[in-house]
Amino acid sequence: MESSPSDISPVDAANDLAILEQARSSVALNPVLDFGPLWYAPAFAATAMGISLAGRVDGAVTSAVFLAIGVIAAIAVSFHGIRNLGVLPRTTAKSVLAFVPMLITMWFVFAAWGTAVSTIGEDDFVPFWAALGWVLTTAFFVVVRQVVTAIRDRQPSLG
Amino acid sequence: MTLSNLDPLLTPPKRLAAMGIIAAATKVEFGYLRDELDLSDSDxxxxxxxxxxxxxxxxxxxxxxxxxxxxxxITNTGQQALHSHAAALRQLLEPATPAPTDESTLAV
Known part of the structure; x- marks a missing residue:
């Protein structure tokens, strides 16, 4: 005997479909909303930019070396961290779009540092500006962390 | 659409959620699933x-x-099963199609 729609009370189809959608969203968004490995690269690169300011004391070459070390460290730590992520999302429009805020943040940090570097002359007390820049960058990423954590907490839980 | 179109293996919500997460990823680690689903290791x-x-x-x-x-x-079998199960769930939510009346039958 066939069951009719009235027989389906044990199955909540709407809820089950919502569970599937939440599962897809969590996989696409969680790696970005966790302030973890994927954020290490911009954080490291921003710190390297700060160190490169201190390097300007000895000239552009030292500055470039600091920056290169910072970027290489950022890439290495990021790859190591990504390998330790518990999930490797499939490449979907949603998972790619999730990176847009991160890219905007990176651009903002780089632009801010670029502006700071260009406004500092050789006669300025560069280490002070570098230390101040590092503090500002740290404060900036603390704010970013609060924001992404708040966004993540608003995501519906699967548990 | 009837209940028989649903996959009984995917009916438990936690199992369905696990399948949903695994299907959305290339690979998923046990600890990630445990934390996301708030389940014990044994469960x-x-x-x-x-x-x-x-x-x-x-x-x-x-x-x-x-x-x-x-x-x-997820395997290809799993992908197909999940796809079919989701399609069955969506159809359950659609309003029942009214049976053709004698009048409409005559009109054709």
């Missing part, structure tokens, strides 16, 4: 074993000792 193992026994999932272990991890990926 999650039970759910995953049921799915693996049905050839919906494959598992692979990496590392040794404390770094040992279990990774899960």
């Amino acid at each position: 999650l193992s039970k759910q995953l074993k049921a799915l693996a026994d049905a050839d919906y999932l494959t598992s692979k272990r990496t590392g040794k000792g404390k770094t040992r991890k279990s990774w899960f990926s």
Whole structure:
């Protein structure tokens, strides 16, 4: 005997479909909303930019070396961290779009540092500006962390 | 659409959520699933074993000792089962199509 729609009370189809959608969203968004490995690269690169300011004391070459070390460290730590992520999302429009805020943040940090570097002359007390820049960058990423954590907490839980 | 179109293996919500997560990823680690689904190790193992026994999932272990991890990926069979199950759920939500009346039958 066939069951009719009235027989389906044990199955909540709407809820089950919502569970599937939440599962897809969590996989696409969680790696970005966790302030973890994927954020290490911009954080490291921003710190390297700060160190490169201190390097300007000895000239552009030292500055470039600091920056290169910072970027290489950022890439290495990021790859190591990504390998330790518990999930490797499939490449979907949603998972790619999730990176847009991160890219905007990176651009903002780089632009801010670029502006700071260009406004500092050789006669300025560069280490002070570098230390101040590092503090500002740290404060900036603390704010970013609060924001992404708040966004993540608003995501519906699967548990 | 009837209940028989639903996959009984995917009916439990936690198991369905696990399948949804694994289907959305290339691979998922056991600890990630446990934390996301808020399940105990034994409960999650039970759910995953049921799915693996049905050839919906494959598992692979990496590392040794404390770094040992279990990774899960969905199989083609699992993808098809999940797709069919989701289609069945969507159809359950659609309003029932009215049976053709004698009048409409005559009009054709």
